Amino acid sequence: MTSKPPLHVVVLMGGWANEREVSLMSGAGVADALEMNGHRVTSIDMGRDVAQRLAEAKPDVVFNALHGVPGEDGSVQGMLDLMGIAYTHSGLATSVIAIDKQLTKQALVPNGIPMPGGRIVRSEELFERDPLPRPYVLKPVNEGSSVGVAIITDDSNVGNPIARDAAGPWQQFGELLAEPFIKGRELTAAVIDSANGPRALGVTELIIDQGFYDYEHKYTEGRTQHVCPAQIPPEITALCEEYALKAHVVLGCHGTSRTDFRWDDEAGEAGLFVLETNTQPGMTPLSLVPEQARHAGIGYAELVELIVMEAIRVHKFDGGAHGSDQA
Template sequence: MSDLSLKTSSINPASLGKVAVLLGGTSAEREVSLMSGNGVLAALRSQGVDAHPFDPAEQPLWNLKEQGFARCFIALHGRGGEDGTVQGALELMGMPYTGSGVMASSIAMDKVMTKRIWRFEGLPTPAWKVVHSAADTRAALAELGAPMIVKPAREGSTIGLTKVTDPAQCEQAYALAAQHDPEVLCEQFIAGDEITCPVLEQDGQLVSLPAILIRAPQGNYDYQNKYFTDDTQYIVPAGLPAGEEEAIAVQVRKAFAVLGCRGWARADVMIDATTRKPYLLEINTAPGMTGHSLVPMAARAAGMSYEQLCLHLLAAARTDNAAGGASA
């Protein structure tokens, strides 16, 4: 049994009170959130937690107080759940919740702001341009080179994303991304290994779970291949060269810390096939908890079950004003 799983054995589920699992919501990732939330709900109940589903799309958040909830497990993804808005409402109610606070959630949801902070802090992230038209997108392609990634600045699960290889694709790629966000991000494409690196907060320290190497069909790790097929290969341990995974983990923990994240997160990283230089793509402050999700997969590789992971995260729930904080 790992140190992480041993920690959960000392948690008294009754002491956590009546728990709301926030799921569903109104974002483009509602379907994924329902899968995550129902998985978390079943896991918490199996551990003896008095847990109940709560869908903010079906009732106002202030009903949480009226219904006697003591804390929340946030299994919402995307806008209206992962972007600081729900966190702000819970702060006003003084209700502890899982994951990052208002500011870190808001920043991490905004890929452009995240990249600006990482660049300022000396962390590697692919070159990018913010565009406001198809013409801007073509200009970005000329500057960044092909292939290039075009995506909404504030979406997740690869929604609205296009890999552009030819200027003729720019108009359609921009239009698709702009459907989801007025701010569109064009990003240098890094060819190489794709890995994801989960981080957990434990006793005021950040703990890196094993990195997962992702091998999707034709290298296309899209919405369908993330959640609804079994064609994607997940390799954990990732089998990276000696010392490389730990060096990347150090960068990921710093990336987590400089944004002010807490509780848990998952960073997506590309490793250049030629130079082996890692590039941080984005960080997810409310990662998926579905049957295909990566943080539970990494936790299992570290000796921590899905149920123990859910209990660990719930027990660490707090507000921005509560004492605590992790160091890298």
């Protein structure tokens, strides 16, 4: 399966973001797969000396297994561009836009991709009045894996208006995105790049034990049931795949991406909304992209290889930088 000759791949993982532990799990799985494919692997738990360590390692390509800031927001991508090192997943411009939920809306909605309305609010405002009629959702503007998401309902134990000392993301973030709550079902669709271009891998429904699909449900075994492929009408499957593929292309994603949805099944096609597009989906044993790839006939090691080969292709095409972002 490996390219010839084998590559020296640095797997960049860990770091200091909220998603550090997930990144370490993703990186370990990727490193094992790369070694199985015959490549030479150096794993780096990212610290502030990351540029020096990369310069010393002299890799052919970096597999970016970081999640969250600064590995997913364009910071690491810009550094690698300046160093002239090939790397997996999306480039600087795409990463800056896709991690920012408001910028993502500005890119996708004009291209016919439905997303919830809403607005940015200062956390201080929440202690005076609700920004939207309840129920509504509050989420950080630029965090992944549903970190810091809160659903505010009439029954929420946070007060009305929200009490200043109530536990929630308003204590951690100065600004939050407020969106109307969309009732219904959690769906997700992955896209993978290959020599023949990007293609959607399928749709998974996420059925949780209680609450909503937050960080704990994503990465705690037994908290979420994955139904893959999702048992939904064919037209909804097709629409999810269409929106996921369009988001991948419009944002300029590379390697792989995963687009998350809420679907109000009482409203049919009009009830389907994109929540976000993740440019660096998890690669852990519980992660959705490897699961969807497996159902599409692509094993984990092959998936990793496809992502690496796309990184090499993009680097050669762009003359040493991830410069082909479409965003």
